[in-house]
Amino acid sequence: MxxxxxxxxxxxxxxxxxxxxxxxxxxxxxxxxxxxxxxxxxxxxxxxxxxxxxxxxxxxxxxxxxxxxLIDSHLHYPQTESIASFGEQLLSWLENYTFPTEKQFASVEHAQKIAKVFLQQLLKNGTTTGFVFSSVHQGCCNALFSAASEIDMAIVAGKVCMDRNCPADLQDCPDTAQKDSAVLIEKWHNTGRNRYAITPRFAPTSSEAQLAALGELATQYKDVFVQTHLSENVDEIAWVKSLFPKASGYLDVYDKYNLVRPRAVFGHGIHLSSDEWQRLGEADATLAFCPTSNLFLGSGLFDLQTARANNVHVALATDVGAGTSFSMLKTYGDAYKVSQLRHAPIDPIEGFYLMTQGAAVAHKLDDEIGxxxxxxxxxxxxxxxxxxxxxxxxxxxxxxxxxxxxxxxxxxxxxxxxxxxxxxxxxxxxxxxxxxxx
CATH class of the missing domain: 2.30.40.10 (Urease, subunit C, domain 1)
Incomplete structure (x- = not known):
């Protein structure tokens, strides 16, 4: 004792x-x-x-x-070494920095090396739980869960799924995305303190067939998490509209495939319609507010007041590597600046809540952490x-x-x-x- x-x-x-x-x-x-x-x-x-x-x-x-x-509700461990790369917005950032970096994770040895550095950065900054995007490679996800298990650390993570609009050597397909994710769920979800998140990167890199396959998986495994991106950038939103012309909006793309639900965590959510705000609140889903990356990529200013008005769960997140620091303290500092620009400054006590108990409640984990x-x-x-x-x-x-x-x-x-x-x-x-x- x-x-x-x-x-x-x-x-x-x-x-x-x-x-x-x-x-x-x-x-x-x-x-x-x-x-x-x-x-x-x-x-x-x-x-x-x-x-x-x-x-x-x-x-x-x-x-x-x-x-x-501290709880970081959205970040990318393969991007640890591409943090602070100069001067792009979202779509060109993916093409010029994210995809080239993630190709290296075909090597299990490389994944193990970066997983160790990544977790050390979390520890050094006081983060004890992370919601983490892996790469498309199964071995990358295994490396992270294995490293976290060594210290009994609570990690929610998933293999990124992409079957289009990305380099050929980073693509899976609907069938392999579903099967590989299922294997990882069976191996890691609720094993020790590990939990799995079904992880389509974002709508433009998943076909309707892949989203349907992942939706089937989400229906089968009702307590797993879902994590992806939503309405981060105006060009991205226009692209989604062109790729999914029958959807009523960006969120509806995911909703059609049963991916909007409790324990679904959507990164960003900057440019949402009133119907999308309402639906997120009804679904008991969560938005990960990523102020450092939103500022760094010039994506926009998150609207916390509207989230509150619609009873939408909000949790703070670094979004490393477009986010510029592993520090959740600095993340609140940038959230404060974003909220100042919206003329509704976030009180420090609320900022503290959004990275501790608030995040834990949003993720249905407050009986364990937060x-x-x-x-x-x-x-x-x-x-x-x-x-x-x-x-x-x-x-x-x-x-x-x-x-x-x-x-x-x-x-x-x-x-x-x-x-x-x-x-x-x-x-x-x-x-x-x-x-x-x-």
């Missing part, structure tokens, strides 16, 4: 329409978090936790913060906000959490993450530059 002493912030319950995020957050100054094995046992004041668990091994981080592990409740998995991070002279100047010793979180999101980086714990094990320690993955 282990007892961690620090300030604590988390959301014990989901936010509801009748409450504000400030009302829902639990903040404990000089708090105590008790874990045993892989699970959280209790949280409370340090004095009360010390009294109740006097024999627990003490980890004293008195001037730091304990937060739930909070620090008893009997959830011990995925948490130790954050040291005042890590250099500027941060010491900006963040006062007794600053409230909203100010700490906001300053870190605008000024901070991975140096704020002192430790990342997954399943009750320290998987990253900044002082020792130690990763659980060798």
């Amino acid at each position: 282990q007892l961690f002493r620090a300030n604590i912030a988390h959301f014990p319950t989901p936010n509801t329409a009748s409450s504000t995020f400030a009302e829902d957050i639990a903040i404990i100054h000089d708090g105590g978090l008790v874990i045993e094995g892989k699970k959280i046992i209790a949280t409370g004041s340090f004095s009360s936790m010390r009294e109740q668990y006097p024999n627990a091994v003490l980890h004293d981080h008195k001037d730091s913060w304990i937060l739930p592990g 909070n620090l409740n008893p009997d959830t998995v011990a995925d948490f991070i130790i954050v040291t906000p005042r890590y250099d002279e500027l941060m010491e100047l900006r963040i006062k010793p007794n600053a409230e959490f909203d100010d700490v979180f906001f300053a870190l999101s605008i000024l901070g980086d991975d140096r704020a993450i002192a430790e990342t714990w997954i399943s009750g094990q320290c998987c990253y320690n900044k002082k020792e530059t130690h990763y659980a993955m060798a």
Whole structure:
């Protein structure tokens, strides 16, 4: 049994329409978090936790913060090495950077190498759960799940499916997409902490036959996730309209094949019609808000207010590699800037919710991750906000959490993450530059 002493912030319950995020957050100054094995046992004041668990091994981080592990709801691990490539919008980005990079993942050895680097970047930035696009290759997906399993990390991932409008050596077909995905589902879904996501890259790279095959798979495996892209770029939307002239809109392309449902996560959703907003809310689906990539590719400004009005789940995401940082803190920083341009700035407490409990609720995983409740998995991070002279100047010793979180999101980086714990094990320690993955 282990007892961690620090300030604590988390959301014990989901936010509801009748409450504000400030009302829902639990903040404990000089708090105590008790874990045993892989699970959280209790949280409370340090004095009360010390009294109740006097024999627990003490980890004293008195001037730091304990937060739930961060959840990144949309990113691409094959694009780890193409991050920060210059100057394209979505469709040319795919052609010039994404597809050439993903061809390398035909090599299992290359996939294993990048999977290790990718997971290390997540750990270093305090991300303990990722919703991850693999490449079209089965071995690429296997490499990621295998690497995550070594540290008992919660990963939701899937083999990308594409049978047109992409290089020939990155294409599968409707039959192989369905069969390969089924093999991966049987092997990995709910094995340990792994979960599978049926993953058509986006509508233009899947024929109607392939989407139908994947829809059959989604109907067969009702608890798997679905992840894809939706209405990111105006040229993309026009292309979808030309490819699927009978569909009433971009979302309807997926809806026709039973891919719009709970646990379906759609990246971006910037340019949506009122009918599409309404349908997403009705379907209990989720939009992954990817502000850094939306700004980097010039795609547009996400409309969080309309998402709220339609009761659409929203979760923050980096979208690496079009996204420019693995840091979920920086991701909220850019989300704040996007919301400023829409004249509706996102409060830092809500930003924190969208990468912890809010994401977990959207994905139906809040009984396991996203909070620090008893009997959830011990995925948490130790954050040291005042890590250099500027941060010491900006963040006062007794600053409230909203100010700490906001300053870190605008000024901070991975140096704020002192430790990342997954399943009750320290998987990253900044002082020792130690990763659980060798």
